Amino acid sequence: MQPILIAFVVIGTYVSIGVIVSFSFIGVKDRHVSLGLFPFGVRRFSYPEISKVEYVEHVDTSDYLGGGWKLGQGRSTVILWKSGPALKIELTSGKRYIVQSDGASMLVEATKKKIATSGS
Numbered sequence: 001m002q003p004i005l006i007a008f009v010v011i012g013t014y015v016s017i018g019v020i021v022s023f024s025f026i027g028v029k030d031r032h033v034s035l036g037l038f039p040f041g042v043r044r045f046s047y048p049e050i051s052k053v054e055y056v057e058h059v060d061t062s063d064y065l066g067g068g069w070k071l072g073q074g075r076s077t078v079i080l081w082k083s084g085p086a087l088k089i090e091l092t093s094g095k096r097y098i099v100q101s102d103g104a105s106m107l108v109e110a111t112k113k114k115i116a117t118s119g120s
Contacts (some may be wrong), residue, residue: 014057026087027100029111031118033089035079035099037069047118052090055108059086059100087111 002058020040027034033050036042060083061067070078080100087104089111101107 026107028099028107028114030114031116033111035097037079037087043097045089047115049091049093050089050111050115051092052088053108053111053115054088054090055105056086056088056098059083059098 025036027036032044032046034042034044056066059078059080061080063084064070064078064080067080067081070080074096075094076096076098078098080098081102084100084102085104086098086100087108089099091097
């Protein structure tokens with residue numbers, strides 16, 4: 001009986017993590033960049049708020065004690081589920097967001113284009 005219960009707990013944990021991961025996102029929109037993790041909310045940054053955006057070749061989950069939405073890492077908020085490339089957004093307020101994404105280089109370029117055309 002106990003092995004079956006353990007199996008359900010383990011499977012349930014992996015399914016829960018998979019659902020959360022599937023609802024994390026980064027979006028480069030016409031007026032802002034969106035970072036989100038359903039159901040915890042969405043952060044939107046207008047292009048004038050962004051002072052710098054750059055590509056980070058590799059972030060490692062072990063540097064942040066595992067994956068997740070990590071608040072209060074210095075002046076940084078980190079969103080990562082696995083090690084890999086990331087985009088780093090620095091705001092005019094000094095706050096930084098580091099977000100792991102396999103498409104980080106494309107997102108950085110798209111954000112830079114939007115910043116350039118927004119007049120900031």
